[in-house]
Amino acid sequence: MHSRRLFYGWRVCVTLFLTLVMFIWADSPGLAADDVKLVIDGRVIDASPPPIIKNGRTLVPVRLVSETLGAYVGWHAESRTVTITKGNRSVQLRIDNRLVAYTEDRTTYGLSDVPPQIFGNRTFVPLRLVSNALGVSVSWNDSERTVYVDSSVPAAVTPFFDMALPSIEPGQTITGTTELQVTFNDTPPAGAAEVRFLLLDPETGRGPIVARGSDLKGIYQWLPDPFYNGIRVLAAAIYDQEGRFLAGCVIPVELAVAPQVALAGIAQEQVVEDSVSLRVDLNFVAEYVKYEITNIDTGNVMVTGEKDPQGTYTWTPQFADNGATSIRAIAYDRSGQAYYSPPVTVKVDVKRKLQLRGVSPGATVERPVTLWFSRNFLVSRAEYILKDIKTGKEEILLPADGQLSYKWFPGPEQAGTWELTAKVTDTKGNTYTTEPITIQVPAKPILLLESIGPNQVLTGTVKLRSSANVPLSSITYQLLNPETGEKRVIADGSASQAEYSWTPEEKDSGSWQIQAVATTISGEKIASEAIPVKVYLGPVYGPQPIIEKSKFLDFVSQLAKQSQERTGMSAALQVAQAILETGWGQYTPVDKYTGRLSYNLFGIKGQGPAGSVISNTWEEYNGNTFRVDATFRAYNNPAESWADHKKLLLTARRYEPFRAVMHNSTQGAWALRRAGYATDSKYPLKLISIIKRYDLHLLDEVSI
Numbered sequence: 001m002h003s004r005r006l007f008y009g010w011r012v013c014v015t016l017f018l019t020l021v022m023f024i025w026a027d028s029p030g031l032a033a034d035d036v037k038l039v040i041d042g043r044v045i046d047a048s049p050p051p052i053i054k055n056g057r058t059l060v061p062v063r064l065v066s067e068t069l070g071a072y073v074g075w076h077a078e079s080r081t082v083t084i085t086k087g088n089r090s091v092q093l094r095i096d097n098r099l100v101a102y103t104e105d106r107t108t109y110g111l112s113d114v115p116p117q118i119f120g121n122r123t124f125v126p127l128r129l130v131s132n133a134l135g136v137s138v139s140w141n142d143s144e145r146t147v148y149v150d151s152s153v154p155a156a157v158t159p160f161f162d163m164a165l166p167s168i169e170p171g172q173t174i175t176g177t178t179e180l181q182v183t184f185n186d187t188p189p190a191g192a193a194e195v196r197f198l199l200l201d202p203e204t205g206r207g208p209i210v211a212r213g214s215d216l217k218g219i220y221q222w223l224p225d226p227f228y229n230g231i232r233v234l235a236a237a238i239y240d241q242e243g244r245f246l247a248g249c250v251i252p253v254e255l256a257v258a259p260q261v262a263l264a265g266i267a268q269e270q271v272v273e274d275s276v277s278l279r280v281d282l283n284f285v286a287e288y289v290k291y292e293i294t295n296i297d298t299g300n301v302m303v304t305g306e307k308d309p310q311g312t313y314t315w316t317p318q319f320a321d322n323g324a325t326s327i328r329a330i331a332y333d334r335s336g337q338a339y340y341s342p343p344v345t346v347k348v349d350v351k352r353k354l355q356l357r358g359v360s361p362g363a364t365v366e367r368p369v370t371l372w373f374s375r376n377f378l379v380s381r382a383e384y385i386l387k388d389i390k391t392g393k394e395e396i397l398l399p400a401d402g403q404l405s406y407k408w409f410p411g412p413e414q415a416g417t418w419e420l421t422a423k424v425t426d427t428k429g430n431t432y433t434t435e436p437i438t439i440q441v442p443a444k445p446i447l448l449l450e451s452i453g454p455n456q457v458l459t460g461t462v463k464l465r466s467s468a469n470v471p472l473s474s475i476t477y478q479l480l481n482p483e484t485g486e487k488r489v490i491a492d493g494s495a496s497q498a499e500y501s502w503t504p505e506e507k508d509s510g511s512w513q514i515q516a517v518a519t520t521i522s523g524e525k526i527a528s529e530a531i532p533v534k535v536y537l538g539p540v541y542g543p544q545p546i547i548e549k550s551k552f553l554d555f556v557s558q559l560a561k562q563s564q565e566r567t568g569m570s571a572a573l574q575v576a577q578a579i580l581e582t583g584w585g586q587y588t589p590v591d592k593y594t595g596r597l598s599y600n601l602f603g604i605k606g607q608g609p610a611g612s613v614i615s616n617t618w619e620e621y622n623g624n625t626f627r628v629d630a631t632f633r634a635y636n637n638p639a640e641s642w643a644d645h646k647k648l649l650l651t652a653r654r655y656e657p658f659r660a661v662m663h664n665s666t667q668g669a670w671a672l673r674r675a676g677y678a679t680d681s682k683y684p685l686k687l688i689s690i691i692k693r694y695d696l697h698l699l700d701e702v703s704i
Contacts, residue, residue, distance in 0.1 A: 037146040040068050051147075052124055057114045058147065059124035062093070069134055069151055075123070079204075082116060082123050084133050091133035093125060097703040099205040099233065099250065102133065109202070109233050109250045111704060131155055162186070165236050168251050175258045176283030178222045180211055182236045182249070188216050189247050191240040196568055196663075197222065198704065200233040200250070206701040207232065209663035212568045223667075225285040226257040226333050237704050243566035248704055259284045261331045261341040265312065270346045275316040278327070280341065282309060286331040287666055287688060291315065296345070297323035303330075306685055308670045310661075317348045319377040324348075334666070334692065352377055356422045356434040358405075364440040367448065368409040368467060368623070371397070373422045373434060379404060381425040389417040389438070411469040415443030445470040449477075449516045449528040451499070453621030455628045457534045464491050464500040466516045466528060472496035473521050480513040480530055490514075504535045511535075531621075534629075541595035543587035543615075546638060552578075552585035556601075557699060559642045564702065567650060572696035573665040574646075576687040577602065589615045589632045599635040602645045608633030609640050665691050665700060 036058060038045045045068060052059045062082055063073045071086035080095040092101040093116045102108045110132070116125045127147060131138040137153035140146075162185040168178075180197050195216050200207040207228070211220040216238065232255055237248035262281040266272070280289050288306035291313055295301075307313045309331060317325070325348050329341040358371040371384050382404045384397040395414075399406045404424075419436040426432070451465040452458075464477045476492040477500060491500035496518060513530040520526060547555050556578045560571035581602050582588055589598045591613035598613040606612065617630035635641040649655050649662070655675050661667035669684035677683070691697060 035145055037144065039146055040065070040149040041151055049120060049122055052119055054114070054117070057126055059114065059117065060127045060130070061122045062116070062125045062130065063123070065127065065130050065149070066134070069136060069149070071134060084130070086134055089134065093129070094205045095123065097205040098245070098248070099200060099704060100129065101202065109252060111248045111250055163236065163238070163247055163249050165234070165249060165251050168234060168253065171252055171254065173254045173256050174224050175256055176224065176260060178224065180220045180222050180236070181218065182216070189238060192216055192238045192246055193241040194239045194568065196237050196239060198235040198237065198702065199228055200235055202231060202233050206703045208700045209568055209702065212663050223282070223285050224255055224257050226259060227335065229255045229257055235704055245704060257284050259331065259333065259339040261329055261339050263327060263329045263341040263344050266327065266344055266346060268344055272317060272346050272348045273350055275314050277312040277314050278329070279312045280309060280329045280331060282331055284333065285664065285666055287334050288332055288685065290330045292328050292330060294326045295321055295323055296326055308674065308684070310667065310670055311674055316376070317350050319350055319352050321348045322350060350376060352432065354422070354424065354432050354434050356420065356437055359420065359437065359439055361437040362439070364442060365408070365410050366442060366446055368407055370405050370407050371422070372405040373424065375424065378427045379424045380427050383423050385421050385423055386414070387419040387436070389419060409467065409469045410441040412443045412445055414441045416441060445520055445524060445526045447516055447518050447526045447528045448622055449514065449531055450622045450624055452514060452531055452533060453619055453624065453626040453628070454531055455534070456626050457536055457629055458504055459536055459540050461501055461503040464502055466518070468496070468518060468526070471521045472518045475516060475518040477502065477514060477516055479508070480515055482511065482513055482532070504537060506537055508535045509537055536593070538593065540592050541590050542592070544590050544597055545586045546582065546588045546597070546599065546601070547585050549584045549586055553694070555585070559639060560699060563642065563646050567646065569646065569649070569662045570665040570668050571699035572691045573662070573668045573687065575696055575699060576665070576690040579690050580686055589613055592616065596634070598632055599638050599641050600632050601638060601641045604633045604645065604648065605630060606633050607631070608635050608644065610634040610636045665697065
């Protein structure tokens with residue numbers, strides 16, 4: 001087994017710490033090593049350009065050393081690759097990429113601890129990499145500060161640090177869910193914080209992260225994506241907390257995903273009497289799933305919309321669905337290909353259900369309520385019946401033609417304790433009645449100011465509208481000074497149900513209360529709640545662009561790539577979120593009163609490094625929505641906003657499920673929705689659509 005590991009090369013994963021230069025250190029990232037001598041086969045080589053010391057490693061111009069050893073060096077500008085060939089042995093290197101392809105009788109793969117780099121139009125590589133490629137001996141004499149290369153002495157790769165992927169065989173065919181785990185002959189490298197598994201294209205040396213986590217020795221489930229079918233190189237890499245590479249290993253595999261979909265949450269021949277939670281078990285990454293439900297008796301087919309592949313779908317069968325039913329799941333990959341689960345046949349046997357909604361038992365009805373009912377069968381007509389507890393007298397509340405709900409604002413004439421029921425008629429003419437609930441109606445007239453809400457900021461003409469539970473003969477709207485008690489009429493009239501307008505003047509700027517006061521037809525005076533508002537008539541600033549739209553994608557892609565390198569979070573997902581949240585950077589919150597730009601790319605509320613800005617948010621009062629002031633985090637620059645958003649996703653407990661899949665843009669998008677990041681049920685699909693439309697998945701193809 002030991003010789004097999006050395007022969008294949010890819011099975012042993014090494015960090016090639018170059019022992020020949022362990023004593024050469026430099027603070028500069030690139031420094032000519034003028035005092036380092038290079039001796040090849042007994043001959044002192046006048047290296048021009050000379051070796052370079054970078055981060056404590058000696059790098060040499062690849063062409064000089066290779067050609068001195070009798071090898072041919074080829075440069076491929078388009079792919080930025082270098083090929084070193086000697087006899088039937090060759091090695092392919094990529095600039096700024098640690099993946100190395102060795103070819104003799106067959107192609108094997110390895111990793112270099114320092115990727116090939118270009119300085120002054122010359123390609124430099126670690127000298128040990130040339131040694132490994134051509135199988136020659138290299139030694140370091142510290143007292144002479146000399147590197148000795150002896151091509152007459154064969155040499156094999158001697159790893160400084162070993163790690164392996166024992167669960168994968170070289171050339172293994174990956175057809176579905178696969179377990180990934182690394183092992184260490186000794187201990188993980190110092191500073192190790194995360195393991196990442198990458199699926200690299202052997203032609204480009206780039207590919208997506210397919211699994212990752214902080215448990216260096218843990219077992220990870222790899223859910224492959226059919227999009228990457230073909231010959232690939234599976235890499236395991238160890239990184240520190242800043243995302244710096246420490247060690248790694250590679251092994252060739254072939255992806256030939258055979259998608260399998262299994263319906264879960266329900267069993268064959270199960271009797272379904274209530275709601276059931278359906279889900280799917282998948283062996284591949286699906287973009288979304290649908291559920292197809294067929295009533296075998298009637299032939300009716302219902303197909304859901306797009307659902308979370310990792311979530312659940314609650315199916316609540318209706319009374320009309322009773323009978324034999326076939327259910328299957330349909331999973332779609334990123335290419336739109338559909339894969340079907342085997343059908344599960346069940347018997348639906350739900351009871352007829354009817355329940356009154358809109359008020360709760362024991363409630364006191366002091367505001368308008370909308371009476372309705374939930375049911376699991378078709379209804380053509382409804383009425384609501386009030387029964388006086390004391391007298392038994394009944395009163396019918398009848399919805400308008402074609403309506404099933406009823407808006408009810410009871411008046412003093414209905415004061416007392418009532419039993420309320422809903423009586424419905426189905427499409428066959430049968431009638432059913434809900435269980436009664438007991439409610440209270442107060443014996444007082446009530447006036448509600450509906451068109452404005454607490455703490456609303458009035459910046460121009462405002463509509464004034466009220467409702468009452470008694471007939472009115474007139475209504476007045478007045479402005480109250482909360483400090484002095486001063487009152488001023490701003491609108492009035494005899495048309496109590498009409499909508500009035502008030503246009504504030506400059507003298508009205510400041511904090512006020514608005515109250516409606518009305519006279520009933522019986523002559524009684526009633527008043528609404530005094531609602532606090534703020535009048536502001538100065539300039540109001542709206543969202544502003546953070547950058548030209550045409551430059552936004554490149555701008556945020558750089559921020560996303562930097563974050564991905566450090567954290568492993570999908571760059572495609574980060575960019576899609578920024579596009580969706582800011583409208584391509586054109587709608588960044590500003591302070592509505594000063595115009596100060598917040599640089600807030602994700603609409604996070606609260607205090608930021610640069611304080612906050614005041615912008616609008618929506619509230620609801622008396623059934624109406626309105627805008628009020630809210631503080632949003634402000635930043636000194638977009639990079640601060642980007643980092644703060646990632647900090648939120650990486651540290652908040654609620655996003656822990658997201659962090660488990662954040663390397664994958666599709667799984668991450670759905671996990672954000674499950675974690676409550678957005679209330680919009682279509683939020684994941686919108687992100688996925690943006691990623692597909694603009695090929696953002698390319699951002700997730702990284703190198704080691």
